[in-house]
Amino acid sequence: MRQIIGIWVGRGVGASLILIVCLFLSLPLIALLLRVTPELLATYIPNETVQKALWLSITTSIISMAIVILIGTPAAYFHSRSYYPGKSFVDTLIDLPLVLPPAVAGLALLLLFGRTGLLGKYLNVIGIDIAFTTFAVILAQIFVSSPFYIRQAKALFEQLDPSYEETAKTLGSSSLRTFLFIILPLCATGLTSGAIMTFARALGEFGATIMFAGNLPGITQTMPLAIYAAMQGDFDVAITISVLLVAISLAIMLTVKLLTEKWRYNV
Amino acid sequence: MFKFAARKELRDFTLDLSLEVADGEIMVLMGGNGAGKTTVLRLTAGLLTPDAGVIETKKRILYHHQSKINCPVQNRNIGYVFQNAAVFPHMSVYDNVAFGLRARRVDSLELADRTDEWMDRLAISNLATVRAGHLSGGQKQRVALARAMATKPDLLMLDEPFTALDQKNQIAVREWISLCVREQKIPCLLVTHNPTDAEAVGDSVCVIDRGCVIEDNSMRGYFDNAT
Numbered sequence: 001m002r003q004i005i006g007i008w009v010g011r012g013v014g015a016s017l018i019l020i021v022c023l024f025l026s027l028p029l030i031a032l033l034l035r036v037t038p039e040l041l042a043t044y045i046p047n048e049t050v051q052k053a054l055w056l057s058i059t060t061s062i063i064s065m066a067i068v069i070l071i072g073t074p075a076a077y078f079h080s081r082s083y084y085p086g087k088s089f090v091d092t093l094i095d096l097p098l099v100l101p102p103a104v105a106g107l108a109l110l111l112l113f114g115r116t117g118l119l120g121k122y123l124n125v126i127g128i129d130i131a132f133t134t135f136a137v138i139l140a141q142i143f144v145s146s147p148f149y150i151r152q153a154k155a156l157f158e159q160l161d162p163s164y165e166e167t168a169k170t171l172g173s174s175s176l177r178t179f180l181f182i183i184l185p186l187c188a189t190g191l192t193s194g195a196i197m198t199f200a201r202a203l204g205e206f207g208a209t210i211m212f213a214g215n216l217p218g219i220t221q222t223m224p225l226a227i228y229a230a231m232q233g234d235f236d237v238a239i240t241i242s243v244l245l246v247a248i249s250l251a252i253m254l255t256v257k258l259l260t261e262k263w264r265y266n267v
Numbered sequence: 268m269f270k271f272a273a274r275k276e277l278r279d280f281t282l283d284l285s286l287e288v289a290d291g292e293i294m295v296l297m298g299g300n301g302a303g304k305t306t307v308l309r310l311t312a313g314l315l316t317p318d319a320g321v322i323e324t325k326k327r328i329l330y331h332h333q334s335k336i337n338c339p340v341q342n343r344n345i346g347y348v349f350q351n352a353a354v355f356p357h358m359s360v361y362d363n364v365a366f367g368l369r370a371r372r373v374d375s376l377e378l379a380d381r382t383d384e385w386m387d388r389l390a391i392s393n394l395a396t397v398r399a400g401h402l403s404g405g406q407k408q409r410v411a412l413a414r415a416m417a418t419k420p421d422l423l424m425l426d427e428p429f430t431a432l433d434q435k436n437q438i439a440v441r442e443w444i445s446l447c448v449r450e451q452k453i454p455c456l457l458v459t460h461n462p463t464d465a466e467a468v469g470d471s472v473c474v475i476d477r478g479c480v481i482e483d484n485s486m487r488g489y490f491d492n493a494t
Contacts, residue, residue, distance in 0.1 A: 161351070163351055166314055166340075166347075166353075167347065167349055168366070169341055170312050170346075171366055171414065172370040173341065173367075177370060188357075
């Protein structure tokens with residue numbers, strides 16, 4: 001009897017904890033959604049501030065994601081396949097932006113690319129200004145979001161059974177062909193979900209962007225920055241942009257889930 | 268004709284052995300776990316580099332320490348079937364068999380002919396459009412064998428090809444291997460733990476332990492000694 005009571009108490013505690021986690025994560029979103037009406041969305045989605053922020057956020061996040069994929073994929077592959085002095089240091093460096101406060105990242109980028117920064121002062125001489133431009137938004141997004149993709153790619157390449165790669169080579173396949181036709185397709189699911197998470201992180205980036213790129217509407221004011229600006233003015237604009245971000249985030253998470261289930265090869 | 272006389276310092280011992288396999292002949296490499304059997308295959312394929320010695324097939328020198336020849340893996344023209352078959356799971360059976368031919372830029376007519384021919388021989392034509400990840404163990408072994416043979420290799424190497432197969436498939440795969448090697452008149456190195464497989468398929472046997480040959484015999488001689 002005592003054992004049965006113990007089992008039920010255990011189940012009760014477990015269920016309560018799960019309920020607390022669910023409420024903690026969902027109540028803020030419910031509070032946000034309760035403030036939204038179709039009229040509010042119809043009024044504010046066409047709003048110029050919202051449109052500009054939405055367009056800028058999506059284009060910069062796509063560009064950031066593309067740059068991270070193009071450079072991060074081969075970099076992660078070479079890193080996972082080679083042994084060199086300082087490899088664990090490079091591992092730490094790749095992961096660093098995950099734990100570094102974004103404001104610190106923004107300040108560091110400013111000290112590097114700012115008009116009097118380490119590189120910025122030389123770029124300034126030849127007429128290139130990076131800080132407080134749309135390009136600065138992209139650099140800030142790349143800095144904070146790249147670990148989401150590179151870590152994933154690195155782990156996938158390390159876990160992939162080497163016999164596929166070795167077989168391809170014994171069949172006469174060049175390293176490039178093996179990478180393009182064997183390794184990439186076999187890692188495609190994980191790489192895609194890593195890329196989507198990178199896009200999502202870039203889309204939500206705030207701290208580094210405001211420090212390094214500023215908050216200029218149409219140039220550097222992404223959606224999270226527009227929410228911050230609207231909080232001091234039109235609260236309904238802030239709510240509209242927030243709801244749009246929630247909708248995009250949910251769509252991203254659903255896509256990742258569907259892709260990982262659909263594209264799983266029987267490896 | 269295949270000759271292997273190489274040395275390689277490994278973590279626990281030094282592999283140092285000589286082998287010779289004639290065309291159309293299957294040599295079975297036997298030995299316990301970690302004896303160095305797979306290492307011999309990897310050294311031959313170019314996936315590992317020996318410290319010294321010579322490795323050659325009838326058509327080319329794969330490795331010659333003194334002459335500093337070390338042919339790249341891609342150019343060795345060796346059919347290597349891994350223990351897990353390593354069929355590319357995201358490709359169809361046809362694309363798997365054609366992979367080596369495409370990599371070698373064989374022209375499209377010959378590619379189609381050779382792919383169809385080897386799928387026919389190994390009775391996998393009916394699976395041509397099936398994604399290889401969905402095949403059974405026996406079917407994967409046949410695809411791997413067809414893929415290796417389609418490239419007309421100078422040497423066929425098979426690492427524990429019967430491990431994941433049921434008895435019926437083991438017999439079938441043994442027959443296919445024998446047929447491929449005899450018809451194409453190429454030397455074959457086959458690694459196995461199982462004396463029954465060795466007796467069924469091998470012409471000669473080489474037993475190794477800690478990287479050295481401890482018995483090198485014709486198959487009949489090996490089993491006569493064993494009894």
